[in-house]
Amino acid sequence: MAGIDRLEIKQLRLFQALLRERNVSRVAQQVGLSQQAVSDQLRKLRDIFDDRLFLRKSNGLVPTPYAEKLSHKIDGVLQGFEQLLESEIFSPEDIEGTYVIAATDYAQQVVLPEVIAKMRQQAPGLRIIIQDLDIDNLSDSLATGRVNLAIAFPDFVPSNYPCTTLFSEYHVCVAAKNSPLAKKKLRLKDIADYPQIIASPSRPNFRGSIDAWFEGHGLTRNVVISAPCFSIVPLYLETTDAIAFLPSRALIDSNLITLNLAENPVSFDVIAAWHPRSNNDPLHNWVLAFL
Secondary structure, eight states, X not given: OHHHHHOOHHHHHHHHHHHHHOOHHHHXXXXXXXXXXXXXXXXXXXXXXXXXXXXXXXXXXXXXXXXHHHHHHHHHHHHHHHHHTSOOOOOGGGOOEEEEEEEOHHHHHHTHHHHHHHHHHHOTTEEEEEEEOOGGGHHHHHHHTSOSEEEEOGGGSOTTSOEEEEEEEXXXXXXXXXXXXXXXXXXXXXXXXXXXXXXXXXXXXXXXXXXXXXXXXXXXXXXXXXXXXXXXXXXXXHTSSOEEEEEGGGGTTOOEEEOEESSOXXXXXXXXXOOGGGTTOHHHHHHHTTO
């Protein structure tokens, strides 16, 4: 092991050059070293392999039988190092294994159906796991590789991970079609005390992202129901007198109406995030191309 620790790639290349040219001065000229430097490296090789390797003759160098045997092994070692730098040819149709995506239920409704369809079409051998976003453990899941990609809102994702913005979204205030608030021009203070439903996917509580917006206007909204996901909120709205702020793209095919507010919340981004080690992973970059 001690000999291996002292061995360098440049020494192996020098060995092959000496075997090919069998002349120290020509090798020195080819590699840009002095003859003395080449001789010094040869001396180190002799010590590492415990063999003279090359004998000096009047017409140059003659390799020992051991050196000739080493040549084939060293060829394989150098080829192996070169292959480390070769670009991997990625073929989706040949890929196998498992890819894990953690996403909010909003992203599972709005983003993933089209993405999953394209992945399945091009990589039928790839198995895909979709799991709910666990905000509290997301950083650890990405760091340990239990999750390959996270799709969520920026506030849900650790800021130190690379990410890409998929699109901008905005909240709309919605209610059942028979709501007494329908067709009215509403100010924030008109609805602050009105019963409201929020979606709190991983932290069951009565606070949502819109609360800060209300508080910026000196108001506190009246949240009476906390649901575990966005997708269930429309069903609760249809059977109660409550209202809710939901992302606009989550309302496709719903039976709700959008209330007419005098002012609306600011827009926000939907992002995909991953661990830095995946930056150069062909599979990861292939998936990103669909987002």
